[in-house]
Amino acid sequence: xxxxxxxxxxxxxxxxxxxxxxxxxxxxxxxxxxxxxxxxxxxxxxxxxxxxxxxxxxxxxxxxxxxxxxxxxxxxxxxxxxxxxxxxxxxxxxxxxxxxxxxxxxxxxxxxxxxxxxxxxxxxxxxxxxxxxxxxxxxxxxxxxxxxxxxxxxxxxxxxxxxxxxxxxxxxxxxxxxxxxxxxxxxxxxxxxxxxxxxxxxxxxxxxxxxxxxxxxxxxxxxxxxxxxxxxx
Numbered sequence: 001x002x003x004x005x006x007x008x009x010x011x012x013x014x015x016x017x018x019x020x021x022x023x024x025x026x027x028x029x030x031x032x033x034x035x036x037x038x039x040x041x042x043x044x045x046x047x048x049x050x051x052x053x054x055x056x057x058x059x060x061x062x063x064x065x066x067x068x069x070x071x072x073x074x075x076x077x078x079x080x081x082x083x084x085x086x087x088x089x090x091x092x093x094x095x096x097x098x099x100x101x102x103x104x105x106x107x108x109x110x111x112x113x114x115x116x117x118x119x120x121x122x123x124x125x126x127x128x129x130x131x132x133x134x135x136x137x138x139x140x141x142x143x144x145x146x147x148x149x150x151x152x153x154x155x156x157x158x159x160x161x162x163x164x165x166x167x168x169x170x171x172x173x174x175x176x177x178x179x180x181x182x183x184x185x186x187x188x189x190x191x192x193x194x195x196x197x198x199x200x201x202x203x204x205x206x207x208x209x210x211x212x213x214x215x216x217x218x219x220x221x222x223x224x225x226x227x228x229x230x231x232x233x
């Protein structure tokens with residue numbers, strides 16, 4: 001599941017964890033290729049600043065059945081738990097999806113639908129999409145970005161998109177460089193960690209979305225008894 005992006009860090013270097021989420025279903029996958037190119041550029045830029053990036057890849061096609069199980073039964077398998085733990089520990093994320101029927105694939109959106117809504121608060125994210133035609137170039141910004149806004153992630157300003165004709169275009173490399181640089185700067189700032197350490201309580205955490213830490217919810221009210229199948233007194 002994990003592939004190192006660079007050599008082991010020296011003692012005086014900062015080490016960052018980058019998680020790539022790829023929803024590509026073919027092998028080889030253009031979606032995975034785009035995400036890998038972005039991850040390589042992130043690692044190179046961080047190295048130029050004296051840091052080291054270790055990349056972990058969550059290949060959603062390998063856990064498709066686990067995602068479906070979570071959607072239909074609320075059961076989280078060990079494989080899905082491993083993916084969730086990787087995202088929770090990540091310093092940055094690259095989220096890449098193929099475009100089907102003018103939107104990100106159902107596999108991609110389903111995975112993020114089963115996540116705890118507090119898991120990605122403040123984490124920097126690069127959004128990436130691939131498609132067979134440039135008509136879908138706005139999917140990352142128009143459809144993927146709102147979902148990550150709901151999850152309160154920190155998406156970088158530059159999104160990535162590649163249609164077949166884009167792979168040989170220098171503009172794609174320039175866009176990857178820009179998105180990677182934005183991600184590195186956010187990652188190095190430690191914003192997500194500081195947010196969790198200093199401002200976590202200022203967020204409204206919904207019931208069932210705080211990792212089991214909800215302690216101020218009165219479950220013994222008429223409304224909560226009705227919601228859980230009981231009867232009001």
